[in-house]
Amino acid sequence: MERVGGWLVRGYLGLVLVFLYLPIAVMIVMAFNRSPLYELPIVFDTVWFQALAKNERLLTAGFNSLWIAIANTIIATALGTMAALAFQRYSFRGRTLMQLLLFPPITIPWLIIGTSMLVMFFWLGIGRGLHAMLLGHVALSIPYVIVVVGARLKSFGTALEEAAATLGANPWQTFWRISAPVMAPGVVAAALFAFAVSFDQFVISYFLAPPGVSTLPVEIYSAIRKGFTPEVNAISTIIIVVSMGLMLLFARLYRFGGER
Amino acid sequence: MDVQQRRRIAIVGLTAPAYLWLALAVFLPLSAMLYFSFLTVAPFGGREAELTLKHYRAFIDKPLYRDLAWISLKLGFHVTLICVLMGYPAALALARYVKGRWREALFLLVVLPFWSNALVRTFSWTMVLRGDGLVDRMIQAVLPWAPSLDLLFSYPAVVIGLVHAYLPYMILTCYISLQAIDDSLIEAARSLGASGATAFRRVILPLSVPGLIAGTVLIFVPVIGSFMEPRILGGPRAATMLGTVIEEQFTRIFNWPFGAALSFILLGIVLLILALSYPLLRRPMQAM
Numbered sequence: 001m002e003r004v005g006g007w008l009v010r011g012y013l014g015l016v017l018v019f020l021y022l023p024i025a026v027m028i029v030m031a032f033n034r035s036p037l038y039e040l041p042i043v044f045d046t047v048w049f050q051a052l053a054k055n056e057r058l059l060t061a062g063f064n065s066l067w068i069a070i071a072n073t074i075i076a077t078a079l080g081t082m083a084a085l086a087f088q089r090y091s092f093r094g095r096t097l098m099q100l101l102l103f104p105p106i107t108i109p110w111l112i113i114g115t116s117m118l119v120m121f122f123w124l125g126i127g128r129g130l131h132a133m134l135l136g137h138v139a140l141s142i143p144y145v146i147v148v149v150g151a152r153l154k155s156f157g158t159a160l161e162e163a164a165a166t167l168g169a170n171p172w173q174t175f176w177r178i179s180a181p182v183m184a185p186g187v188v189a190a191a192l193f194a195f196a197v198s199f200d201q202f203v204i205s206y207f208l209a210p211p212g213v214s215t216l217p218v219e220i221y222s223a224i225r226k227g228f229t230p231e232v233n234a235i236s237t238i239i240i241v242v243s244m245g246l247m248l249l250f251a252r253l254y255r256f257g258g259e260r
Numbered sequence: 261m262d263v264q265q266r267r268r269i270a271i272v273g274l275t276a277p278a279y280l281w282l283a284l285a286v287f288l289p290l291s292a293m294l295y296f297s298f299l300t301v302a303p304f305g306g307r308e309a310e311l312t313l314k315h316y317r318a319f320i321d322k323p324l325y326r327d328l329a330w331i332s333l334k335l336g337f338h339v340t341l342i343c344v345l346m347g348y349p350a351a352l353a354l355a356r357y358v359k360g361r362w363r364e365a366l367f368l369l370v371v372l373p374f375w376s377n378a379l380v381r382t383f384s385w386t387m388v389l390r391g392d393g394l395v396d397r398m399i400q401a402v403l404p405w406a407p408s409l410d411l412l413f414s415y416p417a418v419v420i421g422l423v424h425a426y427l428p429y430m431i432l433t434c435y436i437s438l439q440a441i442d443d444s445l446i447e448a449a450r451s452l453g454a455s456g457a458t459a460f461r462r463v464i465l466p467l468s469v470p471g472l473i474a475g476t477v478l479i480f481v482p483v484i485g486s487f488m489e490p491r492i493l494g495g496p497r498a499a500t501m502l503g504t505v506i507e508e509q510f511t512r513i514f515n516w517p518f519g520a521a522l523s524f525i526l527l528g529i530v531l532l533i534l535a536l537s538y539p540l541l542r543r544p545m546q547a548m
Contacts, residue, residue, distance in 0.1 A: 012349060017369055040392075083275045087275075105282065108290075111503055112526060113289070120288055203488065206488075240376045247375040
């Protein structure tokens with residue numbers, strides 16, 4: 001009886017995983033299919049990857065995405081970590097309110113935030129473009145960074161820093177010798193999060209992209225809408241393999257490095 | 261400089277950059293949008309705008325827009341329900357029946373799709389759901405008499421794509437609350453004569469309600485605001501709902517004040533849902 005139950009449980013989990021991974025697998029297989037109309041049977045070919053290498057639009061969009069994501073990661077991680085430090089190290093009036101203010105950017109649908117940014121940036125004369133997208137991406141990443149770094153700081157408390165100060169370390173030394181190493185795993189996780197928020201961001205970029213300037217998700221979306229897509233399969237395959245690979249690597253490092 | 265003053269400078273210096281950024285890019289735009297929803301026209305290019313309630317009244321008066329909101333709510337309900345029915349058993353299996361390295365590996369596999377692009381995952385379904393696609397061929401090979409599976413550009417396709425996008429949330433939140441249940445509680449129930457089913461109904465299920473609620477909110481809110489998935493998977497036939505109509509107002513029709521009013525109606529629905537679930541969510545949120 002127990003064994004039957006065990007097999008049922010495993011079978012069910014297997015089905016859920018099939019559901020989660022089947023479309024991704026099909027998409028990757030089709031990236032290597034010669035037919036531009038996804039016709040079967042599959043004829044193995046890397047023609048779409050070669051076409052991708054010459055597709056200026058997708059490549060430019062890819063570089064735009066990468067630059068925005070990198071700039072976003074640096075800015076959002078720095079600003080968010082600073083705020084998280086203030087929240088954990090000082091108690092002051094308005095702190096609870098400030099922490100509550102982190103929830104709207106996370107919970108309000110991106111459609112509403114994106115259209116609001118479009119209205120506001122247009123009104124202020126900031127306009128649309130890569131700079132507007134960066135402005136938006138950073139704002140959406142900051143709350144995640146504060147939450148992730150804050151959780152890490154909270155789990156360590158202030159005892160170590162107080163000990164260092166008692167033993168004669170100045171605030172600067174305390175920060176670099178104690179606080180920074182303690183925070184590091186949280187900051188790395190937050191940076192990764194910020195990168196993903198920006199690199200995968202479609203909705204905000206979609207509303208803030210002027211004609212002719214786009215990021216990878218915006219470019220992929222318009223290619224899908226136009227209907228010619230094997231090159232999109234190729235680039236999607238690259239994105240999926242790289243992002244999942246990085247995540248697996250990170251999961252290993254985090255387990256074996258950070259939590260000890 | 262005394263200690264108090266230095267403290268204040270440190271607090272302001274550390275928090276101001278992040279919060280000024282949030283104010284400029286999130287809170288100010290939301291306020292501007294609220295203001296816009298009460299204007300007759302967008303005040304650009306020298307046009308005179310007056311204050312009005314007509315956009316909100318249009319929503320109440322015209323059945324078309326109420327129907328759109330209703331379609332969005334129904335979609336949110338369907339997607340969330342399917343996520344509960346699929347995700348809760350999976351979370352239960354992971355948390356209580358799978359042990360050790362297997363659990364770690366399976367858990368990682370469940371949350372991994374999170375880290376891949378949502379747009380790409382939606383796109384991948386177009387390949388699976390189209391008529392005469394790979395899955396269609398596979399079904400035909402096993403069951404030659406089965407009707408051709410051509411779901412692309414239909415309401416079920418939108419539901420499938422959204423369930424695929426949000427199922428990991430439900431598994432994750434349910435798993436966290438299920439895993440936190442102390443085994444001794446279940447052993448106590450069993451030793452006092454409860455059957456397995458009774459122990460589940462009286463002990464496990466009530467204790468995992470916070471996870472279910474958290475997952476429901478995390479799924480329902482973005483689904484009723486979605487427009488990309490309905491556009492790609494629903495096509496022209498099944499993509500008319502609140503999210504896609506709001507998108508159109510801003511990108512094609514350029515009636516920004518009306519789009520703003522619809523956005524705030526959507527936001528009102530979201531806030532209502534959050535308010536209703538707040539008493540149930542407060543405990544898990546404090547633990548965060």
